[in-house]
Amino acid sequence: MNLTDKTLGTAIAQTTAHLDNLVQTAIAKKIKPEPLPPGKYRVEGLATIRIIADVKKGDPGEYAAVLPAKAILGLLLDHSGVVGPKILAKILARATDALANGDKLGESLGASAASVALVETELAKLPKKPREGNTRVDGIVELIEFEPAAQPALAE
Secondary structure, three states, X not given: OOXXXXXXHHHHHHHHHHHHHHHHHHHHHHHOOOOOOOOOEEOOEEEEEEEEEEXXXXXXXXXXXXXXXXXXXXXXXXXXXXXXXXXXXHHHHHHHHHHHHOOOHHHHOOOOHHHHHHHHHHHHOOOXXXXXXXXXXXXXXXXXXXXXXXXOEEOO
């Protein structure tokens, strides 16, 4: 399979991001075998690495917009009249109890199944936006050589 320049660029960027910690760890071990004391260090040098990675591109799909909960609660309060503050207090009390007891927040708020189903049905009617398929990168980084310009020095 041939990768386009864009896909290859994406794969390289994601490989780099995915494997960055491995490179950092390998270089840190090469610079000084024993742990460095806490602090911020400046390290310069030339590294040669080998990256071996498999790239999997998923099928394109669609997604629905995520509605901001705070804005929705604000809108409900704006249009609920005098009962609005009481409803908000009830929501916050149930949420606090759920969090204190380690319960699932959505289940502890006490909304009826019919109300939740109605909200889900209406939200499903929102327009969907296209998105590219996910790019998944799995691989390894091997540090071939690292030549530090000097020992790490504390940065200011």
